[in-house]
Amino acid sequence: MKKKPFDKYEYYLRSVQSPEADAQFLQRKYQSLRGEKAIVLREDFCAAFALCCEWVKANKNQQAIGIDLDPETIAYGREQYVPLLSADQKSRLQLIRKDVTKKNLPTADIICALNFSYFIFKEREKLKSYFSSVLASLRPGGVFFLDCFGGSQCQHAIEEETEFQGEGFSYFWDQDSFDPVTHNALFHIHFKRKGEAKRKKVFTYDWRMWTIPELKDILAEVGFKQTVVYWEGTTKSGEGNGVFSPVTKGEECEAWVAYLAALR
Ligand SMILES: C[S@@+](CC[C@H](N)C(=O)[O-])C[C@H]1O[C@@H](n2cnc3c(N)ncnc32)[C@H](O)[C@@H]1O
Structure with missing residues (x-):
């Protein structure tokens, strides 16, 4: 299908x-x-x-x-x-x-x-x-x-994957950067559907924490x-x-x- x-x-x-x-x-x-x-x-x-x-x-x-x-x-x-x-x-x-x-x-x-x-x-x-x-x-x-x-985890550059098993896709929360002086942080959401390439930076957030x-x-x-x-x-x-x-x-x-x- x-x-x-x-x-x-x-x-x-x-x-x-x-x-x-x-x-x-x-x-x-x-x-x-x-x-x-x-x-x-x-x-x-x-x-x-x-x-x-x-x-x-x-x-x-x-x-x-x-x-x-x-x-x-x-x-x-x-x-x-x-x-x-x-x-x-x-x-x-x-x-x-x-x-x-x-x-x-x-x-x-x-x-x-x-x-x-x-x-x-x-x-x-x-x-x-x-x-x-x-x-x-x-x-x-x-x-x-x-x-x-x-x-504390939100102050490190890390990427976390959540697998939606049964729904055939993964969601990635990507903490790109965190600045302890300003508390500004950049995040991205990526998605990957099963059998397809990862779609990067589908959403981006430029925030102050x-x-x-x-x-x-x-x-x-x-x-x-x-x-x-x-x-x-x-x-x-x-x-x-x-x-x-x-x-x-x-x-x-x-x-x-x-x-x-x-x-x-
Ligand atoms: C993170 S998304 C929305 C999230 C949604 N509230 C939810 O619960 O998932 C942020 C939204 O804010 C809108 N936005 C950004 N600045 C805004 C502003 N000054 N006034 C109204 N909407 C704004 C964007 O267009 C975008 O749709």
């Missing part, structure tokens, strides 16, 4: 995204913080807005707004994901091609910046200005969710009342178990991912 043409967004979704689980996670955490359900989700840096689609599918009251600068990724989502939604679900989805740092963006109960997208802001003032405009767009009781990653205390300080400076940090629990063998709980203290760890919830 002939293989489907390589679709980088499909492989990105299969390797690094879990939009259905993310939609549930955000609603669950919002509810435990605020005692009621969120209605409107704004997904900043939404790319192909898979999370927005899951949000409108999860409940008939829920509305989603996706914002991204890139016309190509938005067009991809419109072609691939929107046709899978019902007319009612489509009516609760809004897409905006805009810079997330601009003023007067739509308000929401939850605003999220996931998969570390805000790491593109390398200057503190730029990040601060973005956080400030997020705060201005949150409805009363609103919560801003962002994720963050780190650990922000730390949790830096993020908490900036969020407080722009006026968020409180920031809750969610840290992942571990299995008996010491692997992450996918369960994130509020903490005031983390654990030493080679590589970690955490979530922050900043309350308006």
